[in-house]
Amino acid sequence: MSVSVSMKVNGKTATGNVEPRTLLVQFIREHLGLTGTHVGCDTSQCGACVVHVDGKSIKSCTMLALRADGADVSTIEGLAKDGTLHPMQEAFREHHGLQCGFCTPGMVMSAIDLVKRHNYKLDEKTVRHGLEGNLCRCTGYHNIVKAVLAGAEAMQAKGV
């Protein structure tokens, strides 16, 4: 049995027929071919799958595609505008906040939401605590923390 689902993804309407058990992350990766969103675990612990649903960061492996019907979803692919990286992406590059890149899309999406939730006011402690749901095995988090702090400032300066 398959059911139809429709949502806005990175500003465009996306529809598809899915099995009811299809997860949002599967819909994004397999139906829409947006493979920037990753799957790193099966217990909702790693955060590699984080996207924004109606402006909030969500682990897309914990949500059925059907639950996102009608929602406004954005993924890592939708962040850069006209070839210009989002300030958070730029900060990750500048501060070497990524190595293998597998955790990176989820990290960046989580970080942006974290900055907004704290109204741009973050310190090392809040960043470390706020990224508790995102695992990275490569960086030891040192440069991720630096990147998020710098990204927060750049976001505020650029008003995004």
Next chain:
Amino acid sequence: MSEQGIGKRVVRKEDQRFLTGKGHYTDDLQRIRQTHAYFLRSPHAHAKIARIDTKAAQSAPGVVAVFTGADTAAAKVGSLICGWVVKDKHGEPHKAPPHPALAVDTVRHVGDTVAMVIAETEAQAKDAAEKIVVDYQELPAVINPAKALDKGAAQLHAEAPGNLCYDWELGDRAAVDAAFAKAAHVTKIDLVNNRLIPNAMEPRAAAAEYDAGSGQYTLWTTSQNPHVTRLVLSAFVLGIPEHKLRVIAPDVGGGFGSKIFIYAEETLLTWASAKVNRPIKWTAERNESFVSDAHGRDHVTHAELAMDKDGKFLALKVDTIANMGAYLSTFATAVPTYLYGTLLAGQYTTPAIHVNVRSVFTNTAPVDAYRGAGRPEATFVLERIVEQAAREMKIDKAELRRRNFIATDAYPYQTPVALAYDSGNYAGALKKALEMADYDGFEKRRADSKAKGKLRGIGLSAYIEACGLAPSAVVGSLGAGVGQWESAQVRFNPTGNVQVYTGSHSHGQGHETTFAQLVSTQLGVPLDQVEVIHGDTASVPFGMGTYGSRSLAVGGSAIVKACDKIIAKGKKIAAHMLEASAADIEFKNGVFSIAGTDKQVPLGGVVFSAYVPHNYPLNEVEPGMDENAFYDPANFTYPAGVHICEIEIDPDTGVSTIAKFTAVDDFGNLVNPMIVEGQVHGGIGQGIGQALLEHGVYDEKSGQLLTGSYMDYTMPRADDLPSFDVGYQVTPCPHNPLGVKGCGEAGAIAAPAAVMNAIHDALAPVGVKSIDMPATSSRVWQAIQRANTKMAAE
């Protein structure tokens, strides 16, 4: 351009695609007519398979094929191999029991592969697997390596009586015994090096496709060394001619050793892709990674250090039992021997060393190289016993090390355990690290903590590693089944940009940037004109891959050699163009010139001429500008350094907080300090994880993996770790053209001992003598309680 060359913090070229979601990882592939595989795995630690009934699964919706061990045995799919023959004390090769990709009649660990289901969708494959009926007859299991050799322990393999893989030794036992007999003091220690589960964030994955027209197989796989995978699968396991197997390791999301090995899953996918004549993809779910990726460490060790009255080390003896798991993974045998025993001299002049290692089979996942591989285990033994000795002898721990360091003018230095160190400045690194950590101010900070009811400790770890694997003749004489050179191809296009093909593989290390910086410096070509290509056996001539911190020291050196050939050829062409003799041509910053004149031609002009040879010395020089090089190192490289951890423990809760972590490393010259720092940070993160949080635990009775998910296996998270203070000591490697030593593993090697020494230092005043990794808050709290009770009783 110098802003982008060797030694500069250049932001990474690869980041653009990773940051925008445009990486290409194996699971991102979607091939036309692609099917999906699912592996049915053993739920038991040890059992006979009496019967497998796949009938219902075969006819389940969407199923394309179901295979069991009977099918692969009938098709003569070979055993998975271990590529390093270790000879035991008596010169006998290690016991090498078969490791079938699909279990034939016995399963030997939870997660052992029992059947492969191929279906139109992943969900259908999984649903069908549930319909397979396996009649298991459970057998007794042995889990704990310390018990595997016991009389009456469950037996895993008829080929390995008593579960012993080998009983190996290195060093002069008689000299060690003589030194112990005249020692003023002997320090003894018992240690467990905890089992770790690597957990690269990208789970293992593979996709295989067969082209019936050409007989060509293509395997995409999450590998650190695609050429090695091709060699092993073709020469040893599947018998596919090497030239008919293309292996592609695209973007790989971390490896840490666990993706060196050739596993059952990619083997079976490759084999089955021809059987079903359709592409097949498989991606591990995290629970499969936990039970089937090769694990790391898992040693039980007793060590003794003999000293004279001044704390001069006279001799060291070490006795280790190393867990191999249920089967031998690809390089398993080498890890607790040649990557462990040979490192036990550390940074010290200890004249006599003897190490005995017994490797054993148990009903657990195979154990193999994990970041550091053998060297963290050696460092842990040595640096823990050195600080224990310092405490017992009441000598300052930094001073005790200084008294025993190999002097800076003693190189090359032959240790009693086979290695010849090439360079180093151990006292220099220690001095710098002590300053950065404000070691002198520590006792004041300890007193401040005490005033707040907290326990504070500081611990050092002076590590050494043998990297840049490896001089082929040396490892060959020790049992390696392969050479460990690296290859490079540097190819100019007529328009002047460069493609660099390397047999090293990047799964986070940043080769596309570091190697481009190299070429940019060597040839004077702007960084954005250099493209580094890796990971595909169809385009990269050859390779041995990435492990043992070898990429820059060995792979980078091969690139330098290829660049040298480009320059040599370019000189001949330039000589012709400038009407001079090649001997008079100089090359600098991308320009050929006649020495002492202003007559010159840029490299781009020479390259163009090589491809459009209208006015060209065709009788002397071939057209084209495309050079290959192989580099086989003369020796290992020996990165070394000192890491210092300062920790504060709350005795009421047992919670440890790292107050400061300092690292001073000697990696020789640095090409991209930003990338090197990142490698150090990541290694330290894993090392702290081992010391405080991570532990792969099996239930000793049932053999079930108790830490089989992120709910139970404690991965370090951002708020578990501090920021790190990283510095360098630079002693260039004397035997490779770049003077580099390798930086990928240092953190994981050094950090566990530094953290555990800090914990022991903090807990010594309350009477805690020994605590094993991971020093979780509950273990620390219990140790404090036990010590309190003991003190009260005394």
